[in-house]
Amino acid sequence: MITLPSKEAVYKMLEEVMDPEIPVLSVVDLGMITDVEVLEDEVRVKMIPTFAACPAVNYIQTNIKRALEERLEVPVSVTIDKSVNWSSSRMTAAAKEKLKNYGIAPPPKEQAADPLMLIAQEVPCPHCGSKQTYLRSPFGATLCRALHYCKECGQVFEQFKPLD
Structure with a gap:
């Protein structure tokens, strides 16, 4: 029997997926994750890039998928959420402090x-x-x-x- 994680547990795992250009910030710190769905046979993650032409988007999607699938017993899909645009106000206060320290x-x-x-x-x-x-x-x-x-x-x- 497969034990499914809670949505909060998936978000906690995503805190360990770091931005490849600023490795002190996670995708959660940056506010890139717009939704997580835990279904009985799949985990779906929706994300947004910090900039529309960000060259690291595919790399980040792959890292999210890999990080979650290593810890979960179900497949993971990571899609771009086209209904939301990223803004710097999505960054957490902790992210801004980490940036400064970096x-x-x-x-x-x-x-x-x-x-x-x-x-x-x-x-x-x-x-x-x-x-x-x-x-x-x-x-x-x-x-x-x-x-x-x-x-x-x-x-x-x-x-x-x-x-x-």
């Missing part, structure tokens, strides 16, 4: 009509905390990040872009 400035709390204005403002440096920073480039290592420079400590750092 050296990436979290997205700002406030929203603006022009997202470029939010990334162009002085962003607290995740290394020294100074607000004496400026936008060096709206393009970072990935689509979801921008580059900033701290005048206080001289560090170049990335900021996770706000998106709503």
